[in-house]
Amino acid sequence: KVYRASTFAPVNIAVIKYWGKRDTKLNLPTNSSLSVTLSQDDLRTHTTASCSASFASDTLTLNGQPQDISTPRTQACLRELRSLRKDLESKNSSLSQLSSLQLKIVSENNFPTAAGLASSAAGFAALVRSIANLYALPASPTELSRIARQGSGSACRSLFGGYVGWNHGSAADGSDSIAYEVAPADHWSDMRAVILVASAEKKDVSSTAGMQATVGTSALFKARAETIVPQRMEEMEEAIRKKDFAAFASLTMRDSNSFHATCLDTDPPIFYMNDTSRAAVRVCQAINETAGRTVCAYTFDAGPNAVVYYLAADEAAVAGTFRGILGEKTGWEGSRGEKVEKAGQVPENIAGSVETLQKGISRVILTGVGDGPRQTEEH
Numbered sequence: 001k002v003y004r005a006s007t008f009a010p011v012n013i014a015v016i017k018y019w020g021k022r023d024t025k026l027n028l029p030t031n032s033s034l035s036v037t038l039s040q041d042d043l044r045t046h047t048t049a050s051c052s053a054s055f056a057s058d059t060l061t062l063n064g065q066p067q068d069i070s071t072p073r074t075q076a077c078l079r080e081l082r083s084l085r086k087d088l089e090s091k092n093s094s095l096s097q098l099s100s101l102q103l104k105i106v107s108e109n110n111f112p113t114a115a116g117l118a119s120s121a122a123g124f125a126a127l128v129r130s131i132a133n134l135y136a137l138p139a140s141p142t143e144l145s146r147i148a149r150q151g152s153g154s155a156c157r158s159l160f161g162g163y164v165g166w167n168h169g170s171a172a173d174g175s176d177s178i179a180y181e182v183a184p185a186d187h188w189s190d191m192r193a194v195i196l197v198a199s200a201e202k203k204d205v206s207s208t209a210g211m212q213a214t215v216g217t218s219a220l221f222k223a224r225a226e227t228i229v230p231q232r233m234e235e236m237e238e239a240i241r242k243k244d245f246a247a248f249a250s251l252t253m254r255d256s257n258s259f260h261a262t263c264l265d266t267d268p269p270i271f272y273m274n275d276t277s278r279a280a281v282r283v284c285q286a287i288n289e290t291a292g293r294t295v296c297a298y299t300f301d302a303g304p305n306a307v308v309y310y311l312a313a314d315e316a317a318v319a320g321t322f323r324g325i326l327g328e329k330t331g332w333e334g335s336r337g338e339k340v341e342k343a344g345q346v347p348e349n350i351a352g353s354v355e356t357l358q359k360g361i362s363r364v365i366l367t368g369v370g371d372g373p374r375q376t377e378e379h
């Protein structure tokens with residue numbers, strides 16, 4: 001007999017960034033962070049977990065390729081989930097002894113893994129959620145976030161939809177370093193994002209290595225972790241509660257810049273943003289100036305891709321302008337039909353940035369805020 005369960009898990013893009021760990025084994029962060037969960041109609045990992053007495057060992061495949069399942073991060077997740085299942089089995093003797101069976105985990109991303117999108121977040125969230133489903137664990141998303149965090153820090157935020165915080169916590173065992181819902185997706189459902197994929201190259205410094213180099217050498221980092229981020233977390237939660245896009249946008253852009261400043265302040269310096277990224281920043285500024293108010297906000301993770309947030313009502317001004325600049329790239333039709341009908345006016349006086357963007361962007365992805373993991377039929 002083979003037992004099986006499947007889930008989709010979403011990607012999330014932080015607007016207050018996680019950068020730096022106080023414990024590298026448990027992925028305990030030095031500062032709290034906050035993200036927007038993106039729609040699984042556009043970006044997702046689909047994972048099926050199964051277990052059977054006929055399986056010889058635990059296995060993991062991603063997009064058809066066998067993966068190393070013995071890494072400490074994956075093992076930590078499997079150990080925690082098995083132990084929760086064991087507790088259930090010991091309390092209820094009629095339950096099948098699934099905790100002692102070998103697991104087969106099959107994952108697929110519907111987006112290019114190499115594009116530098118947040119694939120580890122969706123990946124570990126899907127791994128943890130699918131096994132929790134298989135084991136019929138009564139665990140809440142909060143409890144599962146504590147487990148997924150050990151796979152990859154940012155993964156803990158992908159257990160929830162909408163607007164999601166991750167408390168840095170203070171306990172040494174990480175028990176209070178968990179994700180929480182700031183607001184569900186339907187609280188502010190017209191939040192959209194266009195992702196400008198700048199390069200399909202693999203990033204040169206992994207986030208795990210990069211953040212530890214920053215912790216070890218950056219003088220700016222201390223101020224960011226101790227003063228800047230705690231203040232911004234409060235302001236960002238407030239902006240989301242009030243649906244104040246101007247405040248949300250200002251905090252998002254400033255926090256992305258602050259994070260990249262600590263990267264530049266690392267010795268040796270780390271450059272995640274490139275000329276294409278900087279051109280995207282200039283174009284966003286020009287779009288906001290043309291509109292006479294803040295209609296879009298850029299943010300960059302540990303790579304050159306730009307994620308630009310905007311509200312549905314400003315789609316023509318934001319996504320339309322990018323379409324005017326970039327022309328007929330793949331991706332202008334979002335899977336929920338949020339088509340960018342017209343190419344908008346290209347801002348004046350930034351011809352150099354427009355040209356850099358045209359050269360540097362290979363594809364775009366149109367998406368928006370979305371829900372948390374969804375249980376699915378097996379594949």
Ligand code: DP6
Pocket residue numbers: 013014016017018019027033120151152153154155207208300301302
């Ligand atoms: C810049 O979650 O990938 O995207 O915990 O080492 O797996 P590990 O790091 P990871 O780091 C993400 C960093 C970031 C900011 C963010 O998502 O908050």
